[in-house]
Amino acid sequence: MKKTFLTSFTILSILLSTTSCDSNDGLVAVDKTVIEPTNLPTTAKTFTETYFPNPVYKSTVKLNTPSLNGTIYDVSLANGFEIDFDANGNWTEIDGGNQAIPTALIPEKINAYVTANYPGLFIVQIENEKTKYDVELSNDVDLVFTLQGDFVRIDHDGDNHNEVVINPADLPQTAKTLISTHFPNATIRLVEKQNKPDANGTVYDVSLSNNFEIDFDVNGNWTEIDGGSKAIPVALIPAKINTYVTTTYPGLFITSIDNEKTYTEVELSNDTDLIFDTLGNFLRIDK
Numbered sequence: 050m051k052k053t054f055l056t057s058f059t060i061l062s063i064l065l066s067t068t069s070c071d072s073n074d075g076l077v078a079v080d081k082t083v084i085e086p087t088n089l090p091t092t093a094k095t096f097t098e099t100y101f102p103n104p105v106y107k108s109t110v111k112l113n114t115p116s117l118n119g120t121i122y123d124v125s126l127a128n129g130f131e132i133d134f135d136a137n138g139n140w141t142e143i144d145g146g147n148q149a150i151p152t153a154l155i156p157e158k159i160n161a162y163v164t165a166n167y168p169g170l171f172i173v174q175i176e177n178e179k180t181k182y183d184v185e186l187s188n189d190v191d192l193v194f195t196l197q198g199d200f201v202r203i204d205h206d207g208d209n210h211n212e213v214v215i216n217p218a219d220l221p222q223t224a225k226t227l228i229s230t231h232f233p234n235a236t237i238r239l240v241e242k243q244n245k246p247d248a249n250g251t252v253y254d255v256s257l258s259n260n261f262e263i264d265f266d267v268n269g270n271w272t273e274i275d276g277g278s279k280a281i282p283v284a285l286i287p288a289k290i291n292t293y294v295t296t297t298y299p300g301l302f303i304t305s306i307d308n309e310k311t312y313t314e315v316e317l318s319n320d321t322d323l324i325f326d327t328l329g330n331f332l333r334i335d336k
Contacts, residue, residue, distance in 0.1 A: 081123075084111045089122060090138030100151050101126060118142065118178050142176040147187065150175055158198025159184065180214035181239060193239075201239050201256040212241040212254065220253060221269025228255070228263070231282045235259040249273070249309050273307040278318070281306055289329030290315060297331075 086094070086106045097104050105127035112121050120133040120141045133142040143150050149171040152160055159182060163172060167186055174185040182194040183204065191204035217225075217237040228237065235257040246252050250266040251273065257263070264273040274281050280302040283291055290313065294303060298317055305316040313325045314335065322335035 080114055081110050081112050084109050086124075089124070090134065090136070092138030093122060093124070093132075093134040093140075094138075096134075096138070096140060097124065097126075097132065100154060101128065101130060104128075116141075118176065140177070142174070144174045147173060149173065149187070155184075156182065156194075156198045159194050162194075162198075162200050163192070178214075181241075195239055199238055199258075202254075202262055212243045215240050215242045217255075220255070221265065221267070223269030224253060224255070224263075224265040224271075225269075227269075227271060227285075228257070231285060232257055232259065232261060235261065247272075249307065271308070273305070275305045278304060280304065280318070286315075287313070287325075287329045290325050293325075293329075293331050294323070 086109045088111075089097075089109060107125040107127050108123075109125075110123040112123070115121055115136070116133075118133075118141045119135040121136045122134040122138075124132045124134065126132070129146045129148060131142075131144040131146075132140055135141050140154075143154060150173065155163075155172055155175060159175075160172075163170065163184070163186065167188075167190075170186045170188055170190075172184050173187050174183075176183045181196065181201070182198070184192050184194065186192065193201040193204050195201060217240050219242075220240060228235070237255060238258055239254075239256045241254040243252050243254070246267065247264075249264075249272045251264040252267045253265040253269075255263045255265065259279070260277050261279065262273075262275045262277075263271055266272050271285070274285060281304065286294075286303055286306060290306075291303075294301065294315070294317065298319075298321070301317045301319055301321075303315045304318050307314045310327075312327065312332065313329070315323050315325070317323065324332045324335050326332055
């Protein structure tokens with residue numbers, strides 16, 4: 050009797066352990082089912098066989114609940130590629146591991162941008178988030194593009210699904226007024242709203258057609274302005290900080306300014322980073 054109990058307990062432990070491991074994927078075991086490749090939607094099968102001729106399937110899984118980007122089917126091939134499809138068999142994500150995604154699968158404008166700006170690198174992963182594209186390069190840099198293929202930004206945080214794309218009209222009025230006042234000739238490419246504010250209070254990430262990126266807090270006050278290689282409009286720079294920079298660094302200008310609540314950090318056009326207190330007093334060069 051004791052032996053039977055121990056055997057049953059052991060079996061139960063194994064089952065619980067298996068379920069626990071599967072839940073690390075964000076899905077419990079009962080929420081996905083292994084299926085035969087022949088049970089994939091015709092569109093998915095045609096896609097796979099077109100771009101990966103004579104595919105050898107390692108596993109084909111169907112999710113009972115779609116993921117955030119609409120994925121229903123997870124397909125793993127013996128060549129190391131993993132492809133996700135939605136319910137209709139349209140791809141939602143292609144992951145080549147360290148292999149290049151076939152160029153024919155990459156939107157032309159995105160491919161042209163990567164080729165021009167990252168020569169020698171290639172795309173190893175691309176995800177269609179329905180409202181944007183996320184791509185990963187062979188050097189682990191993550192890039193975000195609009196659905197039209199326009200570059201938005203480098204994603205320094207990775208895709209943690211902490212943000213959703215929203216209509217620019219839904220920005221706080223204070224934010225919309227700042228944009229129309231200081232960037233009258235620019236249009237808004239993309240607005241992402243974070244479910245959880247950043248450490249500096251950022252809730253909205255805005256990308257403009259002139260390549261400026263502006264972050265705003267929940268009330269629409271700017272928290273960070275990044276012009277890339279362009280000068281931040283002087284009217285947006287605290288007067289004391291602007292005076293210090295023009296006096297100490299003649300010929301240079303501010304390309305990025307970040308309000309960290311307890312201090313302000315600016316980056317100059319020669320890549321020098323300066324730290325100021327909340328009153329605009331210079332503190333130090335940020336090494």
